[in-house]
Structure formats: structure tokens, C-alpha cells
Amino acid sequence: MIVTLTPNPSLDRAYELPSLDRGAVLRATRDRVDPGGKGVNVSRAVAAAGHRTVAVVPLGGPEGALLARLLGEHGIEAAGVPVAGSTRVNITLVEPDSTLTKVNAAGPELSAAEAEALLEAVRARAAGADWIACCGSLPRGLGPEWYAQLVARAHRAGLRVALDTSGSALGATLAEEPDVVKPNAEELAEAVGRPIATVGEAVKAAGELRERGARAVLASLGADGQLLVDATGTWFGHAGPVAVRSNVGAGDASLAGFLAAGGRGPAALAAAVAHGTAAVQLPGSVMPTPADLVPDAVTVTDAVPTDRPLAEPVR
Template sequence: MILTVTPNPSLDRAYEIPPLVRGRVLRAGGERVDPGGKGVNVSRAAAAAGVRTTAVLPLGGAPGVLLAELLGAQGVDVTAVSIAGQTRSNIALTEPDGTLTKINSPGPALSPEESALLLDTVRSAAAEAAWVACCGSLPRGIGPRWYADLVTRAHAAGARIVLDAPGPALPGALAARPEVIKSDPSELAAAVGRPLPTLGDVIKAAEELRERGAGAVLASLGGDGRLLVSAEGTYYGTAPAPAVRSTGGAGDASLAGFLIAGGAGPAALASALAHGAAAVQLPGSAMPTPADLRPDLVRITGEPPLDLQLTDPGTP
């Protein structure tokens, strides 16, 4: 079972629009309302693949009720921690060329009691999980060391941890030794304090995070592919996506593919690539099913091209 933790979940409203022009009235050609948040999307992708998954979520107000209902309809078990605030709603605008513009609400503030209850709930639920995916931004009221506490508690329950945490929460959690860090060049650059213009630079940064406590680093490089740096080796892969429709949730689908395939080694990286490539060809933050995957198009190498210039290099 894959357990996911999303401290700041959302309802995501996605619209397909003509080219965005400020100050104009735009008419959407398509609309979706999906449960949102990085961990939520990992659970949705796992459920779409037929894998048992539970999402631990702080939920409040009518949006929280709707989010839980939508997840249940998609086959995701929900363990809710009731909060006084109202679950946030986000908006995503996708243009015909695949350009994604997101408007994210800050979300509710959690009280110290709600934060502690969320940690206790994760530890209780983690006892049945093969993997715990801790994902996304922290809500107001929670300090950056919260993820470190969560990793420690999940380890105490016997679970393996993958952490996808932006900002200061990432370096703060490394000492708790999560098995996998999922990141991108910008987040890695912020963690090591320097730009990462090439694939070789990303590999060096990933090795530094491993020295600081991460067991392995799974780096999402957007259209340039995916990278896995671990004790078993360093692997780089690509997968074509000829018709990019929306990038919303694609990185989370990729992480789900990685965990579904065991969370280690080139086979897991190949699964991550197949899931990510399938997701960007779907509307909004729709998650791919096995029928959408093209694993035959994935290419993996144990000899990464170190001088590859990244399309979106990380800057600290």
C-alpha cells in the first residue's frame, strides 16, 4: 500500500483556454475539477494503476468534503484530519501550446493541535504502508522542520519514505534520512546554493544531498527527462510526449510510477518516465491508466550525458 501525506491539499479547477491575453474575456473550451495537491495526485495515479493507496489529509469546510468525495470516487481511501479552516481551491489555465498558468491559494492555517494530530495520524497509518510519500508545500502554521518530524515518525512505524518538499523543508528533513528525495533542478539548486545548467551539475548536487542524508534522488527535468542517483548507480532516461496537453500533476504521476515499480533502480525510473509522459498528454491533472502508458518508448542509460544543457536549468 502507498500512503500519501499532503499537508496543504486543494480542489483544482482546470480550464483549457485560447492564448492568454491580460484584460480580455476568455471562453474555456474545457473544464475539470480534480482533487489537488502533490500527494493527492500520487494517490490518484496509484489508484488509476490499480494499486491500493490511502491519502492522509487535513480537510475543512465544503471544499474538504467535496475533495474527499472525489477521491473516494477514484478509488482512493481517505484518512481525514478535521481542521477549522477551509480547504483551499486552485485554478490552472492551459493554453493550446501546453503553457500552464497556475493560481494557487495559500490555504488555511493549521493550529499546533491540528499539526500534531496530523503527525500522529500519519504514524498510525504508516504501519500498513510499503511507502509513505510526503509531498507538497506546508500550510501556514507549520514550521519547516515538520517534514523532518514526519519522516522520523513514519520510520518508527517501519515505512520507507519518499519526500517531495519545496523550499526550506527539504534541507531541513535530510538529517531524518528519507529513502528517496524527489526534486527538480530549481529545488536542487536552492538546496546546494548554486545554478545547475547541465545534467552533470544536477548529478553533483544530487550526490551532495545523498551525503547529507538522502538515500536516493529522483530528479524531474521536465522535457529533458528524469534522473535517478542512488547507491546502486546513476541512471538517466527520456520518454517522448508528442502532444503535450497539460503538465499539471505530471511530476506526481511520475513519482507514483516510480513507487509502483518498487522505488529503486532503472526499472522504477522507466516506470516514472512512462507515467509522466502519459500524464502530460491528458487534460488538466487527469492521471494515466495502464492503457495510456507506452513503456516501449522509454529509453534508459547508465551513462548519463554529463554535458547536456538543461532546457530549464536550476537557479538558487
């Protein structure tokens, strides 16, 4: 069972448009609403794989009520923490060529009491959990050290924590030794303060995050594959080229696959690559089911191609 925490969840509304004309009245040809936020996406992928998951989320206003209902429809247990502000709504405009224009709301500002209630909700629901996945940016009102408090409390209770965040929140939490952190190439580069243009440079950056406290680093490198750097060594996983429909939530699907497969070692990395590869071939933020996975297309090796240039280097 995997508990996820999304401190700043959302309702994600997508509108498909025949064209995007600034200043015009636009009529959508299709629209949909999904529960959103990185931890929520992890829960969606875990539930799609047939595993139990509990999503801890702050919920406010009618938007929060709708989010809770949608989580239930996805087979996810919602552990909602009432907050005064309304759950944010994010808007995606989809053009016929699949170009996406996103408008993300800031979300509510949480009080000190609401922040403590979130920590307590995680503690209350995490008993017996295999993993706690803490994912996404922190809302207003929560300082960058907030995730560090959660990791410290979880470790005192003997629980394992996966952390998927970036910037100051990631930096402030490394000293508490999260069991795995999951940056992408851009977040790796930000964390070490320099460009990343090759697989080898990504390996070096991941090693530096381990030196700063992370017990393992699962790094997404886009079309180039994924890295796992932990105490046993370095592993590189990749799959063959695929037709990408949407990369929204692909990293979240990868983390879900990794944790559901045990959260350590090359087998878990292979599961992460299979889930991420399946996710990019699905529309919007749809999470893959076991039927979407092609594990035989995944290769995992400890012969890491350190000289390989990244298809999308971070400058």
C-alpha cells in the same frame, strides 16, 4: 499499498476561456474540478494503476467535504483530518493556445493540535504500507522541520518515506535520511545554491543531497529525462520526444510510478519515466492508466550523458 500525505491539499478548478481579457466579464466554454495537491496526485496515479492507496489530508469546510467525495470517486481511501479552516481552492485559466494562468490560494493555517493529528493519522494508516509519500508545500502553522518529525517517526516504525518538497522544508528534513527525495531541476538548484545547466551538474547536485542525508535522489529534468542517484550508483532514464499537452502533475505521476514499481533501482526509474511521459500527453492533471504507458519507449542506462546541456537550464 502507498499512503500519501498532502498537508495543504486543494480543489483545483479549471476554466477554459476563448480569450483572457483583463477587466472583462469572462464566460468559460468548459470547466472542471479535480482533487489537488502533490500527494493527492500521487494517490490518483497509484489508484489509476490499480493499486491501493490512502490519502491523508486535512479537510475543512464544504470545500473539504467535496475533496473527500472526489477522492472516493477516484478510488482513493481518504483519511481526512478535520481542521477549522477551509480547504483551499486553486484556479486555472486555460486559453485556446493552452497557456495557463494559475491562482493558488494560501490555504488554512493549522493549529499545533491539527498538525499533531495529521502525524497521528499517518501513523494510524501506515501499518503495512510499502511507502509513505510526503508531498507538497507546508501550510501556514507548520514549520520547515515538520516533515523531519514525520520521517523520524516513520523510520522508528520501520517504514519507508518518499519526500517531494522544496526549500527550507527539504533542507530541514535531509538529516533524517528520507529514503528517496524527488526534486526537479529548479529545486535541485535551489537546494545546492547554484545554477544547473547540464545533466552532469544535476548528478553532482543530487550527490550532494545524498551527502546531506537523502538515501536516494530521483530527479526530474523535464524533457531531458530523469536521474536516479543512490548507493548503487547513478542511472539516467529518458523517452523519445512527445507532444506535450500539460505538465501539471507529471512529476507526481513519475513518483507514483517509481514507488509502485518498488521504489529502487533502474526498473523503478524506467516506470517513473514511463508514467511522467504519459502524464504530459494527457490534458490538465489527468493521471495515466496502464493503457497510457509505453514502457518500450523508455531507455535506462548507467552511461549517464554528463555533458548534455539541459533543454531548460536553471540559471
